[in-house]
Amino acid sequence: MAASSTGTYFTSYRAESALRRTKAEWARLALIAGFLLALPSLATGPLHQVLELHVINMVLIVVIGAVGLNILIGYTGQISLGHGGFLCVGAFTAGVFYQRFDLPAPVGIFAAVVFTAALGAFFGLPALRLKGLYLAIATLASQTVIIFVASQWSWLHDQGETMNLSRLRIGGFEIAARGAGHWQWYWILLVFAVLSVYAGRNLVRSSVGRSFMAVRDQDIAAAAIGVNVTRAKVTSFAVSSGFAGLAGALWAHYRGNATPETFVLETSILFVAMVIVGGLGSIAGAVYGAAFMWMVPELITKALLNVGGSEWTSRVPHLEMIFFGLLIMLFLIFEPRGLDRIWQRTKDYFRFWPFRY
Amino acid sequence: MKIRSAAAASLALALALSACAPSDDAADDDGPITVGLIADLSGATADVGTPYHNGMLGYIDWLNDQGGIDGRQIRALAEDYAYIPDNAVTLYDRFIREGAVAIQGWGTGDTNILAERINDDEIPFMSASYDETLVDPSTRPYNFVVAPTYSDQMRVALNWIAEDAGGEAGVAVFHHDSAFGQAPLADGAAWVEEQGLDLSLTNFPMPGDGNMVGLLRRAHNQNKTYVVIQNVSTPAANVARDLADQGLDMTIVCLNWCGDEIFIDTAGPAAAEGHVFVQPFTPPQADVPGLADVAEYLDGRGQTLEDVGLHYAQGWYTMHVMAEGIRRALDGGSLSGEAIKEALESAPIETGGVVGGGTVSFSPDSHRGSSGTGIYRVENGEMTVVELGVTP
Numbered sequence: 001m002a003a004s005s006t007g008t009y010f011t012s013y014r015a016e017s018a019l020r021r022t023k024a025e026w027a028r029l030a031l032i033a034g035f036l037l038a039l040p041s042l043a044t045g046p047l048h049q050v051l052e053l054h055v056i057n058m059v060l061i062v063v064i065g066a067v068g069l070n071i072l073i074g075y076t077g078q079i080s081l082g083h084g085g086f087l088c089v090g091a092f093t094a095g096v097f098y099q100r101f102d103l104p105a106p107v108g109i110f111a112a113v114v115f116t117a118a119l120g121a122f123f124g125l126p127a128l129r130l131k132g133l134y135l136a137i138a139t140l141a142s143q144t145v146i147i148f149v150a151s152q153w154s155w156l157h158d159q160g161e162t163m164n165l166s167r168l169r170i171g172g173f174e175i176a177a178r179g180a181g182h183w184q185w186y187w188i189l190l191v192f193a194v195l196s197v198y199a200g201r202n203l204v205r206s207s208v209g210r211s212f213m214a215v216r217d218q219d220i221a222a223a224a225i226g227v228n229v230t231r232a233k234v235t236s237f238a239v240s241s242g243f244a245g246l247a248g249a250l251w252a253h254y255r256g257n258a259t260p261e262t263f264v265l266e267t268s269i270l271f272v273a274m275v276i277v278g279g280l281g282s283i284a285g286a287v288y289g290a291a292f293m294w295m296v297p298e299l300i301t302k303a304l305l306n307v308g309g310s311e312w313t314s315r316v317p318h319l320e321m322i323f324f325g326l327l328i329m330l331f332l333i334f335e336p337r338g339l340d341r342i343w344q345r346t347k348d349y350f351r352f353w354p355f356r357y
Numbered sequence: 358m359k360i361r362s363a364a365a366a367s368l369a370l371a372l373a374l375s376a377c378a379p380s381d382d383a384a385d386d387d388g389p390i391t392v393g394l395i396a397d398l399s400g401a402t403a404d405v406g407t408p409y410h411n412g413m414l415g416y417i418d419w420l421n422d423q424g425g426i427d428g429r430q431i432r433a434l435a436e437d438y439a440y441i442p443d444n445a446v447t448l449y450d451r452f453i454r455e456g457a458v459a460i461q462g463w464g465t466g467d468t469n470i471l472a473e474r475i476n477d478d479e480i481p482f483m484s485a486s487y488d489e490t491l492v493d494p495s496t497r498p499y500n501f502v503v504a505p506t507y508s509d510q511m512r513v514a515l516n517w518i519a520e521d522a523g524g525e526a527g528v529a530v531f532h533h534d535s536a537f538g539q540a541p542l543a544d545g546a547a548w549v550e551e552q553g554l555d556l557s558l559t560n561f562p563m564p565g566d567g568n569m570v571g572l573l574r575r576a577h578n579q580n581k582t583y584v585v586i587q588n589v590s591t592p593a594a595n596v597a598r599d600l601a602d603q604g605l606d607m608t609i610v611c612l613n614w615c616g617d618e619i620f621i622d623t624a625g626p627a628a629a630e631g632h633v634f635v636q637p638f639t640p641p642q643a644d645v646p647g648l649a650d651v652a653e654y655l656d657g658r659g660q661t662l663e664d665v666g667l668h669y670a671q672g673w674y675t676m677h678v679m680a681e682g683i684r685r686a687l688d689g690g691s692l693s694g695e696a697i698k699e700a701l702e703s704a705p706i707e708t709g710g711v712v713g714g715g716t717v718s719f720s721p722d723s724h725r726g727s728s729g730t731g732i733y734r735v736e737n738g739e740m741t742v743v744e745l746g747v748t749p
Contacts, residue, residue: 054450159490160536162469167477177477178453255446256473261466261535262443298447301436313414314407317399317437 019201036194040186044179050299053182059294060189061250066274066286067200068243073272074281075204076236077216078127082139084267085146086241090116090248091258092156095163098253105170105253112249113242120241127233143268150260162259165252185254192250196243200283203239212236213281277331279338288339297324389425389432390683390692392417393452393460395467400440401533401565402589405614405668406463409485410435412651412665412672413461416680419654426684442467449474458692459679462486465537468500475499479694481701483679485671487613488540492725499698503675503717503726504637505748507587508544510612512749513730514635515545518583518610519554526583527557529576529607531569531596533588534562541587541612548749563592569599576607583608590615594623601628613637616733617667618740626738633743637730638671639711640740647674647709674708678717678726681706714746 010016020026043051069083090112097108123142130138151161158164168175168185175181203209211232214222223229252258270293278289300323304316335342394413397406417431425431434452438444445467452460457480462468465486475482476499483501484491489508491500505513518528530545532538542560549556559579561572573596576584584600584607586593593615600607601624609632611620616634618641639645641662651670652662662670678701685700686692705718713727729746 052451052454054454055447058447159469159472160465160488160539162466162472162536164470164473166473182450255443255470257446257470259442259466259470259536261441262470266441305436313396313435313437314398314410317439321399 017205036190040183044183050302052298053179053186055295055298057182057185057189057254059291060186060193061247061254062271062274062290062294063193063287064196064250065244065247065271066278066290067196067283068240068247069271070275070278070280070283070286071200071203071209071212071243072236072240073275074279074285075209075216076212076233078124078233078236079132079136079272080139080237080240081136081265081268081272082123082142082146083240083244083271084263084265085143086116086120086244087248087251087267088146088150088258088260088263089119089241090245091252091263092150092163092248093245094249095165095252095258096156099163099165105168109246109249109253112245114245116245116248117238117242120244121234121238123241124234124237127237128230140265143265147260147264150263156258160259161261162257163252165256165258167256168253189250189254192246196246197283197287200243200286204283208232208235216281273328277328277338279340282338282340284343285338285340288343292339296327300324387429389430390687391432391434391452391455391457392679392683393448393455393457394433394435395445395448395452395460395462396435396437397440397463398437400438401535402440402464402537402614404591404619405589405617406440406485408666408668409672409675412669413676415651415654415669416673416676419650420680426680427687429687431680438463438467440464442470446470446474453478453480458694459483459683459697461676461679464535465540466535469536472497479698481679481682481694481697483675485675486537486540488536489544492723494721494724497724499694501678501701501719501724501726503678503712504613504671505713505728505730506725507541507612508548509725509728509749510635510637510730511541511545511585511587512548513732513747514585514610514612515548515554515556515558516552516749517633517635517732517743517747518585519552519556521608522556522582525555525557527576527579527581528559528583528585529579529581530558530560530585531563531572531576531588531593532560532586533592534565538562538587545585563588563596567592567595569596570603572596573599573603573605573607577603577605581607583610585610585612586615587612588615590617590619591623594620594629597624597628597632608632610635613730616740618663619666621735621738621740626735629735629738632735634733634735634740635730636667636733636740637713637727638667638674639731640667640733641665641670642739643710643742645710647711647715649709670711674711677708678706678712 008021020029040053043053043056065087072078072080093112093115094108097103097111098105126138127135156163175184211227214227215229215232219229274289274293275286277292279285297320300320301316304319396410397403398410414433417433421430434455434457436448438448449471459481462482462484465488468484468486479499481499487502487504487506489506491497491502492506518526546558549558586596586609593611597609611634613636616636621629648662648670651673655661682697682701686696689696702719702721705716707716714729717726719726728748731745732743732747733740734743
């Protein structure tokens with residue numbers, strides 16, 4: 001059982017429903033905020049050997065997608081192997097509005113969220129009849145259909161299967177080229193990532209979020225107590241895809257391109273892995289999982305290259321896969337409930353100290 | 358109110374921090390010159406990507422032993438991207454951050470998605486993709502293609518088929534299902550139309566599982582007697598093997614990424630016999646002056662040209678062309694992307710007969726480095742010359 005702080009009393013409903021209720025929680029938030037504000041300076045300054053701003057920026061984008069998928073898999077219990085496809089839809093929608101219709105970027109990003117959510121709700125319909133592995137296979141179809149359309153519809157492409165997006169400009173402001181551009185992007189992406197995490201945290205505390213969890217835990221019982229299972233499942237697919245659409249749109253703008261070759265089945269599986277490694281049914285877990293799955297392979301590669309030098313280059317990718325695979329296996333053996341659970345246990349250890357429980 | 362003031366404070370802090378964002382510094386000192394290498398060592402095209410990459414590293418090692426460029430060493434940043442285009446963007450960003458003055462890329466998909474970045478950053482970029490869209494400086498001013506484009510190779514292949522068939526013939530184009538595989542398809546069809554060749558062309562995307570029997574059966578049922586392959590060696594060798602197993606009478610014409618010794622060895626000399634390669638790069642057994650340096654370097658490490666294969670010299674000379682551009686730019690006093698681009702466009706670069714017709718030349722109007730290609734036929738497990746210096 002997780003430890004909870006004692007001696008906190010509330011004098012209003014407002015205080016009781018607050019996201020953060022104790023001084024320790026506020027202090028932790030302040031620490032995180034300080035870290036996030038200092039991160040770009042650290043990545044270009046003292047920690048530039050380990051951290052790279054362009055990698056951190058991708059983590060911020062991926063976090064948004066992972067939060068969305070955790071709402072679907074972790075909170076609603078619906079497995080999806082189509083998340084990569086929905087990112088692709090978001091990327092191309094944003095690209096079409098920005099590049100083809102010449103509309104402002106925020107309009108395109110908003111349209112990407114709405115359109116991807118609608119499409120997600122549509123592709124989520126099989127969830128009304130299918131469960132578990134059967135649903136996973138059905139969502140595989142959405143992945144395949146989306147990638148097929150995106151690779152065959154030549155109006156979308158500038159060269160090959162790629163749509164190029166020119167550097168982001170909003171009103172009179174244009175993102176700088178090279179290093180300074182990554183720096184500016186960090187702040188934009190940070191705002192989106194923080195808002196997404198905040199939205200996710202609050203969603204799962206709302207009646208909608210609780211209906212998701214009821215469906216996950218026992219859908220028949222949920223229906224018996226008056227939860228509209230159909231609505232919960234379709235809403236969950238829509239919300240999850242909406243997050244994917246946002247992540248895809250930002251991905252396209254940040255990377256300067258949209259192409260189906262980026263959002264293949266492996267990407268979908270990577271997102272499922274993020275959610276599992278981070279911790280199912282935890283928004284914080286989605287953040288940890290995304291950071292872990294995106295940054296650790298990079299760090300392993302870096303370490304291997306440092307050890308071996310350029311003579312090693314051709315061995316590094318294979319060694320990296322072995323190390324990373326081993327790491328995930330050890331994880332699943334020692335803490336199948338993910339990184340979030342490890343953090344909970346660490347907190348419990350200090351709370352109960354000097355007692356074990 | 359509280360939230361608003363907190364938001365305002367963090368925005369102010371963010372702006373203050375972005376004021377100290379790093380600036381770009383020029384690479385004009387006496388230290389090493391940094392070049393980035395995006396390689397496929399573990400992905401779908403790793404069979405040819407690995408020797409090509411080793412050739413580049415070999416050239417850099419050789420050049421550094423010779424004293425580098427005007428006394429400055431070349432520092433190679435090399436990493437694998439597993440043929441996943443988005444990974445190439447991460448590597449590109451990393452190389453730029455580390456101060457790379459020029460970058461060697463790999464595939465068509467990733468070279469395409471880097472388009473905006475390359476143009477914005479003004480970074481001379483060579484790829485192992487010979488996509489026709491890369492040779493036009495009006496849209497891709499910093500991309501350079503050393504070899505005849507895939508479209509040119511396809512045109513040469515179709516011309517040869519029309520001549521070899523001596524009349525009407527069915528041609529199946531088997532291609533990798535990606536931007537790389539699709540690159541020459543439209544131009545090939547247009548060429549048949551334009552030249553009035555008596556060929557009926559059908560495109561077939563190749564399956565990823567290595568079993569080509571179904572594909573070959575379909576092509577055979579449509580009366581195809583020639584198979585042009587735009588893919589890498591291993592899947593192309595599977596086509597040759599399945600073709601021999603099925604006892605079908607069809608001739609394979611490999612474009613440059615599958616016309617090599619890997620194809621012959623993987624398919625086996627018997628299955629490879631009689632098939633044709635459109636290959637702009639000189640094979641190891643050819644007697645051209647350009648291969649002498651490579652052979653000597655390899656000899657010092659206990660290897661031969663045959664050990665490392667055709668793509669090694671291809672990587673070696675692609676790196677050589679870039680190094681010559683850097684050398685000329687350095688002589689002119691600047692290592693900016695603009696300077697290297699102009700240096701590459703200024704005069705032809707000699708490759709001792711290894712690439713295309715022998716020299717690679719770029720101009721401000723065209724980044725098509727060469728257009729001559731060799732045609733080879735597999736005889737007794739060896740590449741034998743049918744014709745050299747063929748242009749469409």
